[in-house]
Amino acid sequence: MSSPIIGVFDSGFGGLTVLRALLPLVPGAHYIYLGDTARLPYGSKSQTTIARYAVESARFLEERGSDLLVIACNTATALALPEIRAAVSVPVVGVIEPVVRAANLQHPSAEVLVLATTATVQSHAYLQHCEALGLRATEKACPLLVPLVEEGWIDHPVTRDVLRIYLEEALATCSPKAVLLGCTHYPLLAPLVETTLRELGSQAVVIDSAQATAAEVETHFPTSTPSSSDAATFECFATDSVEKFQRLGSLFLQHSIDQVQHLDLGG
Amino acid sequence: MSSPIIGVFDSGFGGLTVLRALLPLVPGAHYIYLGDTARLPYGSKSQTTIARYAVESARFLEERGSDLLVIACNTATALALPEIRAAVSVPVVGVIEPVVRAANLQHPSAEVLVLATTATVQSHAYLQHCEALGLRATEKACPLLVPLVEEGWIDHPVTRDVLRIYLEEALATCSPKAVLLGCTHYPLLAPLVETTLRELGSQAVVIDSAQATAAEVETHFPTSTPSSSDAATFECFATDSVEKFQRLGSLFLQHSIDQVQHLDLGG
Known part of the structure; x- marks a missing residue:
């Protein structure tokens, strides 16, 4: 199996703790992280709105080639996991x-x-x-x-x-x-x-x-390269300020984030 | 002059501190408070989006008969006061x-x-x-x-x-x-x-x-009834959970809020 592509989604930065836990467990993967920072917090929004936002984000990650999606957001997991699973054709792991x-x-x-x-x-x-x-x-x-x-x-x-x-x-x-x-x-x-x-x-x-979710994701990639290889690559997308994402993101990932791309998912 | 109608707008509950400061200064008024709680926080959104949201809210308050609008929201005041003033035909006071x-x-x-x-x-x-x-x-x-x-x-x-x-x-x-x-x-x-x-x-x-803004509003209604009359009436609208508004709103207003009406301004 070639390097898997793992899409990680959160409304903000918090999901980077899941990405951090994933790096040593599935180190050979390419990670695509999407923080829907322009529309956070999801917590105060209706279930219908949250499902619409989460499905848009999940589809974006699938279109970018993800083999598996991690919904690293408690609100989206709690309120929209069935809708996300129905909208994409790859496995979806919630938190x-x-x-x-x-x-x-x-x-x-x-x-x-x-x-x-x-x-x-x-x-x-x-x-x-x-x-x-x-x-x-x-x-x-x-x-x-x-x-x-x-x-x-x-x-x-x-x-x-x-x-x-x-x-x-x-x-x-x-x-x-x-x-x-x-x-x-x-x-x-x-x-x-x-x-x-x-x-x-x-x-x-x-x-x-974060640890428990990462361990669950690991079970989907049993043939992944060993943790010593540290070959993971990642790219980050944010729907709001790229600067704030880099600053806070580095705190959550405990790793510097060199490049964050802005993404417009609409309002 | 009959009782003035004063529209007070905030993205959330905070603007109720301005309403609280207004009650003794313009006690004979009818107050309409709108908290756009479904779309807060405004702070992380773009200027264009904030202006659109604030103008929608201001127009709602004008249509309900407001003689003056108080933009009791620092973000909307900072980023959208000219747009709000252009969109309505009544005086607009920012914070x-x-x-x-x-x-x-x-x-x-x-x-x-x-x-x-x-x-x-x-x-x-x-x-x-x-x-x-x-x-x-x-x-x-x-x-x-x-x-x-x-x-x-x-x-x-x-x-x-x-x-x-x-x-x-x-x-x-x-x-x-x-x-x-x-x-x-x-x-x-x-x-x-x-x-x-x-x-x-x-x-x-x-x-x-809150005090400074209320004092500014008072100058628009010099013939208001004296502060001892305590004749103010008010109605509250929130775009998100009415229950949360009642609970937090009472804290900010330091007065119980009996009735909050839900308002849908779109997403």
Whole structure:
């Protein structure tokens, strides 16, 4: 098999944490990342609008030759995965099922805590996926974490205080075996979430949707070159400011982004 | 003169701080508030798109009988005031000129500090208006303040810490006589901004765009009934979730909002 082409889609930059997790697992691939930054946040929009936006983006990635699409966006996964799968002819991997399955593998039928944005919590997509596997889930909206990450305050005293408040509130109502990071911004906070849980006396394991999703994608490319080759190439598209994408994108990917192309998907 | 009808427009809820400041100054009016919540944030969109959205909203408010429009949105004021004024036949008051004029009245040709969102700072609209009056302005982007206010953390230790960090960074480069709150969310933080400035050794006066804008609107209705009458009536329209508007709107208006009507302005 020649080098696979993997399309990765998010409404913004967060999905780059999934791309970062993918690079060592499927290192021989060519990656096309599309951030629909002009139309974010998806969370406040209707299901119909989100499905239309996500399908437009998915079709663009398929037309560019993608062999598989990763919907690295919780809102689009929660609200539009069936529409995206119907619109394209390549396999589509979302971010919710892999992390819920990973939690259930480690702690079958256990109590879990899902940290996510307000929009994702209101969709109850994690709750439904957890219940389908027999996991008991508590969902906790953490609206300040995305702006804190986007401010670059990854290991900052303020972020520690905010995380402690959110986790204290959540742990007052549940005793989870696993904490699921249900937003593609949150993998950058994974070490801080783990430290804070320990400080609060919880031994819950932190499960990162980026890692779980990347592992799921890896199963589609069993003949990929070994991780030492580091032969991946990638190109990035953004529907809004290319400069902001380069600056924030480098933070999320933890790798400099040399070139971002502007793409107009309409309004 | 019969009761005036005043239309107030914002992309979200923040403009309700302007409405709150208006109620005691023009108490006999009927207020129509429109929050284009389905299409926020305006800050990340192009000037053309913002102007189109703002003109649609302004026309709606004029068609509902408004005698005057308040553009209680910094982004729309910065990027679309000429287009809005050209599109309607009633007077239009934006949020930037009044607060800059108020600062210049108190401290002519002084050094001022403008706190605003990243999008407003990048537009340099405050800088240009300040320079036109001879004020020397430093603009400081405070991206975490809007999410902190929307979380309801108005007088919260985390908000104090964040504000202290932003103000310390700003005061390292300037010694302002006045601090302009260049975002309609920030009036809720005015007491905390003032306390923090004093703790940092600054005697700068805090000038609130909501108060300054309301005072400007008042000059258009000199025959209004006295402030004790409290006869104002208002109706609210939102282009997104009516429930979220009621919850957050009550926080900003500091008055319960009984009824919000949904409005579809298209995508």
